[in-house]
Amino acid sequence: MTATLPVKITFSLPDGWQAAPPNEVGAPNVAFVALHPASIDGGFTANITISGGMRNDATTMSQIADESVPRLEQGGPVRVLKKAEIGTPDLPGLTDAPGIVQNLVLSTTLRGEPIELCQSQVYLGMEDVRNPAQRAVIEIVLTAKQNQLDEVIGDYKEFLRTVRPADESPARAE
Secondary structure (H helix, E strand, O other): OOOOOOOOEEOOOOOOOEEEOHHHHOOOOOOEEEEOHHHOEOOEOOEEEEEEEEEOOOOOHHHHHHOHHHHHHOOOOEEEEEEEEEOOOOOHHHOOOOEEEEEEEEEEEEOOEEEEEEEEEEEEEEEEOOEEEEEEEEEEEEEEEHHHHHHHHHHHHHHHHHOEEOOOOOEEEO
């Protein structure tokens, strides 16, 4: 069953990207998947996924990003390359939502063959206006092979600039 997001967001996919049903592409725990068919290499297609959940704890956005590492390590070794706070003019679509960007490399297998994948993970926090003790956390992830990154990283940044809370959403940026 495809996951749903705790808040409504809007975004625009760059040219060359196609939405795909999460269940049909092996990503049942995410709410949205976009594929970049032109980047297919060795059976792997660069992709963007969006997932999220509600939090009612004092965990920082940085700690929430850290939680992805042991989850990913279930598939193989993970190296965190960079982690930084966002909510700056560099990502204008996200300036109202505090968050973290984390870049990492994971070594795993695809159809029984070893593969090294790069991920750029963005975590955004949005406070629930009806219950400030809760917040929605949205996770937006680009996954690509190293040799696909140059082709898709600009699109990912363009995509991130379009992400916004939907007007009818009960959440607002913290």
